[in-house]
Amino acid sequence: MTMASTTEKIIAMDVWQVSMPVTSQRDHGIGSVANAIDAVIVRLTSESGVHGFGEASPWVVFTGTAENSFSALHRYLRPVVIGSAIGDIAGTMEIARKSIVNATEALAALETALLDLAGKCFNLPVWALLGGKCRDAIPLSVSLANPDFDQDIELLQTLRDDKVNIVKLKTGTCGHEFDLMRLEILRADFPEFDVRVDYNQGMEPTDALRQLKDIEAFAVTFIEQPVARQHFGVMANLRANLDTPLMADESVFSANDMLRAVKEHICDCVSVKIMKSGGLTHSKTISEIAAAAGMASYGGDMFETGIAHLAGTHMIAASPNISLGCEFYQASYYLEQDLLAEPFPIKDGKVQVPETAGLGIEVDMEKISHFAVSHGKE
Numbered sequence: 001m002t003m004a005s006t007t008e009k010i011i012a013m014d015v016w017q018v019s020m021p022v023t024s025q026r027d028h029g030i031g032s033v034a035n036a037i038d039a040v041i042v043r044l045t046s047e048s049g050v051h052g053f054g055e056a057s058p059w060v061v062f063t064g065t066a067e068n069s070f071s072a073l074h075r076y077l078r079p080v081v082i083g084s085a086i087g088d089i090a091g092t093m094e095i096a097r098k099s100i101v102n103a104t105e106a107l108a109a110l111e112t113a114l115l116d117l118a119g120k121c122f123n124l125p126v127w128a129l130l131g132g133k134c135r136d137a138i139p140l141s142v143s144l145a146n147p148d149f150d151q152d153i154e155l156l157q158t159l160r161d162d163k164v165n166i167v168k169l170k171t172g173t174c175g176h177e178f179d180l181m182r183l184e185i186l187r188a189d190f191p192e193f194d195v196r197v198d199y200n201q202g203m204e205p206t207d208a209l210r211q212l213k214d215i216e217a218f219a220v221t222f223i224e225q226p227v228a229r230q231h232f233g234v235m236a237n238l239r240a241n242l243d244t245p246l247m248a249d250e251s252v253f254s255a256n257d258m259l260r261a262v263k264e265h266i267c268d269c270v271s272v273k274i275m276k277s278g279g280l281t282h283s284k285t286i287s288e289i290a291a292a293a294g295m296a297s298y299g300g301d302m303f304e305t306g307i308a309h310l311a312g313t314h315m316i317a318a319s320p321n322i323s324l325g326c327e328f329y330q331a332s333y334y335l336e337q338d339l340l341a342e343p344f345p346i347k348d349g350k351v352q353v354p355e356t357a358g359l360g361i362e363v364d365m366e367k368i369s370h371f372a373v374s375h376g377k378e
């Protein structure tokens with residue numbers, strides 16, 4: 001094949017907002033999801049007609065709105081990208097980050113698309129552009145968040161058949177007794193599962209320590225973000241008084257948040273997400289700051305399609321310190337349909353790191369057209 005030049009220009013950018021139907025309600029400490037999730041897909045086109053795809057996966061109560069991601073890309077980042085060289089990824093992202101504040105999901109989508117495009121042009125997987133890989137597969141965790149626990153028990157039986165053996169119980173939504181009841185059933189009937197719990201900020205600070213002592217009796221692997229993201233002092237106090245590792249998620253979006261988390265001793269481990277940090281490279285940086293402080297990292301996600309899952313997969317493949325697995329389950333276990341042309345790759349309970357160029361799986365344009373609610377182009 002003829003190799004593209006690194007100076008080849010990006011000449012077009014398409015942006016779609018999509019509404020993706022989901023199979024059930026899910027309750028989290030900060031809010032619920034039902035019916036459908038919103039995502040924004042960006043497609044870059046090079047002079048030679050190669051496409052690069054990326055996804056913004058916002059959640060209104062966590063990172064922001066789909067409308068914000070759409071306009072960030074379509075209106076404000078378009079002039080940064082059009083005419084930029086396909087090899088200048090870091091430079092383009094530096095200008096993009098200075099062009100708009102807070103739009104972390106849109107920036108993640110843009111960096112994903114730039115990496116996918118460059119990877120396809122130079123015939124390298126995205127992980128190779130990030131420094132090469134350190135793993136071929138990533139253990140998958142599936143979250144249990146259905147208010148109807150009988151449906152989650154059916155899901156657990158499916159997971160067992162699929163050889164998935166990590167689950168994250170979403171707690172703090174329907175009362176402490178509901179959480180203890182579910183943990184009792186999990187430990188009794190599904191003893192082979194590695195169980196983690198995630199409050200998504202759902203605990204009251206005054207109740208947190210006493211209730212988390214009850215949770216510790218179930219020997220969960222970690223307890224994630226029990227209290228509101230700004231309560232660094234409460235997190236530090238919980239960490240000092242619990243034996244179970246405490247994970248920060250909503251408290252740590254950026255590298256600066258991670259530095260503060262280290263200085264204030266608020267956690268033992270951190271959930272790294274490209275939608276919080278604004279891209280793959282910044283997520284790698286956060287995992288490296290965490291590692292320097294003796295902390296492990298976990299590959300978190302938002303409500304995503306397979307496109308964002310693939311971006312996270314390549315990022316984790318190139319990040320030695322993200323050792324606690326990932327939660328890229330929505331495309332396979334939650335969405336009615338995905339946007340990828342082939343199933344998101346999971347085998348024996350592990351996400352398989354693609355070996356082919358770019359993100360490694362094609363996007364199904366017919367599905368994007370089908371689920372699109374708006375389309376921005378020049």
Ligand SMILES: [Mg+2]
Binds near residue numbers: 198200224249300
């Ligand atoms: Mg979380």
